[in-house]
Amino acid sequence: MLRLTGCILKSIGLAFFLLIAACRNESDTAWQDASRSAMTPPTAISRSLHEPRIFLTPQQARQLSSRDGWPAMVSSLLEVPAAMAYGEYRWQDVLHSSPGGSGAVMVRVDLDRQIISVFRGGEEIGTAVILHGVDEYPTPRGSFPVIAMMRDHVSATYDSAPMPFTLRLTNDGVSIHGSDVQAGLGTHGCIGIPSEFAKRLFAVIHVGDVVHIV
Template sequence: MPKLLLSLLAPLFALALPVQAAVETEIALAPGGYRWLEEGAVNGPLYMVISIEKQRVHVYSGDRLIGIASVSTGMKGHRTPTGDYPILQKRQWHRSNLYSNAPMPFMQRLTWDGIALHAGHNPGHPASHGCIRLPYAFARQLFALTKIGTPVEVTQARLNAALKIDPLVLGDPGSTVVSFDAGKGPAMTLPPPDAQEDGAPMLEIDPAIFTPRLRR
């Protein structure tokens, strides 16, 4: 059975293969609460999944859940749009261009028309004008971890991580996926393309897997 080596390097957008998070994700948080499950340097590619329904963000490093926080998304009439976004701009001290010069500390822009992550009031329910408000201390630590281009996915409900695989790879019958840190568990057998889930953050496949020595 052929095997494909994955290098978890950068965001790319295609089909999705769900991956189980290594840490239990149902951790109770009060409004404005957060929890870091790992401290220090991030070893895997960083990305975030934000659930409007659950008013929560999960921060992942590769397939590991490293941070959880409550959020406040857009209120009725200013709903936060779902979708996949790279961080476009970062400013530690920023003020809103749209809403009375309101402070937006640790701002991380997702769209050029006004949607961003930033520290702000977090009542445990949607209350913003579309931005995603984070607990202040969490926003500060997250700001230090992210870079321009870090992927952020806003979903209606889902918070679990996912690994996205290019359709060309899925078209190789019977292939299995082996990541470079796969010693923690067995390889995954790829399901058929029609079983894939759309709309999850994806990690890029290293082009080196298509070299002749790996494609036997």
């Protein structure tokens, strides 16, 4: 049984995408092993703005864009050499001169792999382990524009649970927001992300930017 704590509950680890594993010169077996290693407790969270990047060939970009929810043409990805643990994230936005940056922001959430990817101008600028809805409260799949942004939101439904840097996706309250991302937790349908990552995402996204949940 997963433990429900406000709107903040369930997580497993993840390997990135098998297609991306090939780009990183890793075998499928190695990435499956890395997926299991993500069940270990979290290590230090990466806050580096200088993470290594993988620059895709046009053929790789076309292959990736044919997958569900990926941008039309991805130029580069953050290099993540092993599966991230709970609470970990990567963020690198030095390719843009200001938080407003250039290019629209697009977010992809992979529920099966429990990972979020943030793209701007065809470049992945952030990725993190997520929490998502438990079986009784599944996170909806589909494409959702951000309809509201609330920096210091507190839940009116779940015992005043803090939901910092909320990005509202649906009229019935499904949102992306900062959470305490830990093993064994899930949500009532929201997407929980590390609070520091949520702060960075909040700074670059705008109402109307699209989140693809697959």
